[in-house]
Amino acid sequence: MSIYIEQIEQLVVLQKVDSEMITLERVLEDAPKQLRSLQEKQAYLKQQQGVIQEKVDVLLEQKGRIESEIENDTQKVKKSKNKLMMVENTKEYHAMMREMDNMEKQNRTREEERANLVADLSDLEGRKETLQKDIDALGETIAAQQSTLDQELAEKRTRLEVLDKEKKKASEAVPAPILTRYNFIRSRIPNPVIVPVSEGVCKGCNIVIPPQAFIDLQKGEQILSCPNCLRIIFWERHFAETD
Numbered sequence: 001m002s003i004y005i006e007q008i009e010q011l012v013v014l015q016k017v018d019s020e021m022i023t024l025e026r027v028l029e030d031a032p033k034q035l036r037s038l039q040e041k042q043a044y045l046k047q048q049q050g051v052i053q054e055k056v057d058v059l060l061e062q063k064g065r066i067e068s069e070i071e072n073d074t075q076k077v078k079k080s081k082n083k084l085m086m087v088e089n090t091k092e093y094h095a096m097m098r099e100m101d102n103m104e105k106q107n108r109t110r111e112e113e114r115a116n117l118v119a120d121l122s123d124l125e126g127r128k129e130t131l132q133k134d135i136d137a138l139g140e141t142i143a144a145q146q147s148t149l150d151q152e153l154a155e156k157r158t159r160l161e162v163l164d165k166e167k168k169k170a171s172e173a174v175p176a177p178i179l180t181r182y183n184f185i186r187s188r189i190p191n192p193v194i195v196p197v198s199e200g201v202c203k204g205c206n207i208v209i210p211p212q213a214f215i216d217l218q219k220g221e222q223i224l225s226c227p228n229c230l231r232i233i234f235w236e237r238h239f240a241e242t243d
């Protein structure tokens with residue numbers, strides 16, 4: 001095997017390890033984000049529920065006040081009715097009748113108010129219940145995701161450690177100047193940085209490389225870069241199987 005082919009092979013190995021590491025690192029970074037967004041959503045729903053509870057508290061207080069007013073006036077009307085029997089003065093009788101009438105009218109208004117409050121309260125309770133169901137469902141999803149995530153992340157970290165060792169080994173096999181070039185390109189260009197050329201097309205940027213560069217590449221004498229995307233290129237036919 002020529003030195004050139006050997007070096008390209010080493011770079012391809014390095015590229016494979018790096019690709020897997022990059023994918024794993026992205027998962028490690030993104031996976032907790034999903035969980036966090038679910039937790040934020042749940043916190044928001046809980047906050048919404050708190051807002052509704054505050055309204056419920058206000059309405060319950062109003063309802064309590066109205067009910068005690070109704071009760072008070074009902075008692076007063078009852079007492080007045082008892083007194084009415086003993087009133088002999090017509091004027092006083094009419095005055096009492098009017099007062100009772102007023103209290104009963106007010107109580108009817110209060111009953112209407114109370115009925116509205118009860119309807120509003122039942123509406124709010126319904127919304128609270130719906131929110132509670134969503135909160136519970138999210139809670140289950142979060143708990144399930146948390147436990148799989150912990151396990152998944154632990155596995156990925158272990159795999160990363162293995163890859164890190166493989167990367168060191170693969171890096172050691174690559175001559176220093178080529179490794180420097182590889183790392184330089186890696187720091188500037190999105191993965192992958194070692195790409196095959198197939199039918200004269202760079203698989204990194206999908207652009208046809210100039211004919212002379214393609215002829216040079218096929219000679220397999222020196223490590224070349226794609227003139228367009230600057231990735232290190234190799235001719236796919238130099239490797240019957242790259243896997």
Ligand SMILES: [Zn+2]
Pocket residue numbers: 202203204205206207226227228229230231
């Ligand atoms: Zn290219």
